[in-house]
Amino acid sequence: MRMNRLGSSDLIVSEIGLGCMSLGTEETKAIGLIHEALDRGVNFLDTADLYDAGTNEEIVGKAIKGRRDQVILATKVGNRRIPGQEGWSWDPSKAYILSAVKDSLRRLGTDYIDLYQLHGGTIEDPIDDTIEAFEQLKKEGVIREYGISSIRPNVIREYVSRSSIVSVMNQYSIVDRRGEEAAFPLLQEQRISVIARGPLASGALAANREPAKGVLDYELDELRELRRKLQELETPKRSLTQLAIRYSLAHPAVAVAIPGARSREQLLQNLAAADVSELSAEEVEMIRRFSKANQYTVHR
Numbered sequence: 045m046r047m048n049r050l051g052s053s054d055l056i057v058s059e060i061g062l063g064c065m066s067l068g069t070e071e072t073k074a075i076g077l078i079h080e081a082l083d084r085g086v087n088f089l090d091t092a093d094l095y096d097a098g099t100n101e102e103i104v105g106k107a108i109k110g111r112r113d114q115v116i117l118a119t120k121v122g123n124r125r126i127p128g129q130e131g132w133s134w135d136p137s138k139a140y141i142l143s144a145v146k147d148s149l150r151r152l153g154t155d156y157i158d159l160y161q162l163h164g165g166t167i168e169d170p171i172d173d174t175i176e177a178f179e180q181l182k183k184e185g186v187i188r189e190y191g192i193s194s195i196r197p198n199v200i201r202e203y204v205s206r207s208s209i210v211s212v213m214n215q216y217s218i219v220d221r222r223g224e225e226a227a228f229p230l231l232q233e234q235r236i237s238v239i240a241r242g243p244l245a246s247g248a249l250a251a252n253r254e255p256a257k258g259v260l261d262y263e264l265d266e267l268r269e270l271r272r273k274l275q276e277l278e279t280p281k282r283s284l285t286q287l288a289i290r291y292s293l294a295h296p297a298v299a300v301a302i303p304g305a306r307s308r309e310q311l312l313q314n315l316a317a318a319d320v321s322e323l324s325a326e327e328v329e330m331i332r333r334f335s336k337a338n339q340y341t342v343h344r
Contacts, residue, residue, distance in 0.1 A: 045085030045318045048299040050116075051210030051237045053189045055158055057116050057300045059293055060318050061088030062311075063241060064104055065095045066304035071103055077311055078107035082114060084315050090213075090239070090302050092120035092163055093148050094132065105153035112154055118239075119148050120163035120193055136162060136169045141177035145186060160187040161213060165199045167343075175207045191239070196343035197226040204234055216240040216298070218249055218291050218331055219259050219270070222338045228297040237299035243292035244285060244303050244314075249274075251283035251313065261336050273334040277327055282320045287331075289317035294328050 046059045062081045067074040078089065091104045101119060108115050121144045124135040149155060160181065162174060178190040191211035192203050203209050212231055214223045216238065223238065231238055244250045248259045248267060255271070258264040277287055292301045305311035323331075 047087075048237070050159070050189070050239075050299050051191075052235045053210040055116050055189055055210070057088040058086050058318075059300055060086060060289065060315060061090060061239075061300045061302040062086050063302035063304040064089055064091040064100055066306050067100065067103065068306065069096055069099050069103070071106070074103045075107040077305060077308065078104065080308065080311060081305075081315065082108075082111060085318065086315065087114060088116045088118065088300050088302070090118045090241075091152075092123075092161075093144060093151075094120065094123040094125075094163060097125065098147070098151050101148055101151035105151055109153055116158045117152065117154065118159035118161060119152065119157055120161045121145065121148070122163040122165070134164065134166075136165060136171075136174045138170075138173045138177040138180075141174065142180065145181060149186070156185060157187045158189065159211065160190045161211070162190075162192040162194075165192060165194050165196070165203075167196070167198050167202065169199075171202055171206060175203075178207070191236075193239075193241075195222065195340075197340055198343050200227050201230065204230060204236060209236060211237045211239050211299070213239040213241055213302075215242045216292050216295070217243050217245045218274070218288055218335050219245045219262055219267070220338060221332075221335065222340050223297075224295065225337065226340045226344070228295060232297040238295070238297045240292040240295075240298045240301040242303075243289045243301045245288075249284060249288035250310075251285040261338050270334060274331065277330065283313065283316075285313045286317040286320050287323075289314060290320065290323050291328065291331055293317075294323045 123132045125132045181187045189210045191209045193213035303314040
């Protein structure tokens with residue numbers, strides 16, 4: 045497994061991590077998947093306090109018990125659940141972040157978080173207040189580094205100019221190339237790494253799966269046609285799944301891709317992308333010709 049530096053930090057991450065959101069709540073199965081990923085070279089695990097109302101963090105915490113030193117642990121904050129109410133509200137305030145991190149530490153069974161991420165954000169947020177919270181936690185040693193999870197170029201620019209974020213988690217795949225146009229050049233210039241989530245677009249780009257609906261700018265027929273064209277680049281050793289993950293990793297701003305997995309078969313398919321060759325410049329260009337150069341139309 046190739047290892048990459050996250051931004052300009054001391055965090056060294058496996059190029060393929062594990063997005064833990066889709067692991068589910070069947071504890072034995074989920075822990076088994078995490079252990080298999082770690083045994084196969086993954087060291088970056090991404091969760092959030094929002095996933096399954098905190099249960100996901102608890103499962104991750106149990107899985108890494110006794111192996112904490114092998115893991116770069118990332119979680120997220122900002123979505124606040126109100127006791128007795130359905131859903132959650134957005135709260136990026138300093139007071140809430142300083143409070144919520146304690147609950148995440150307890151659920152994860154650790155006394156520090158490697159990468160603490162704001163789980164969203166808008167341009168109307170009290171951004172300086174949010175940054176103060178992360179900087180305080182970093183100074184106290186509660187977190188090692190911080191970043192944001194955002195697809196909004198206007199929010200990304202604010203954090204780039206006003207904070208010391210080391211990463212931006214961004215939805216990025218062959219069918220969602222918006223970051224290439226609006227965010228990635230700036231992040232690459234500032235030595236801030238992209239964490240590519242959704243490289244398989246919720247299964248739309250997974251091998252041996254027939255898509256049932258369109259995604260983003262693709263109607264179902266367009267998605268099927270794109271998959272047909274991409275199959276021209278498949279080889280006996282490189283499936284569509286691995287091709288899609290390697291595309292997300294091909295951008296120089298990306299340090300780690302974090303596909304999710306609901307089964308051992310999916311996990312092994314994803315991790316096999318580490319064992320296939322990187323895409324050539326010609327292959328990347330061909331994929332870009334096949335696909336749409338999506339652009340942001342809001343949050344610019």
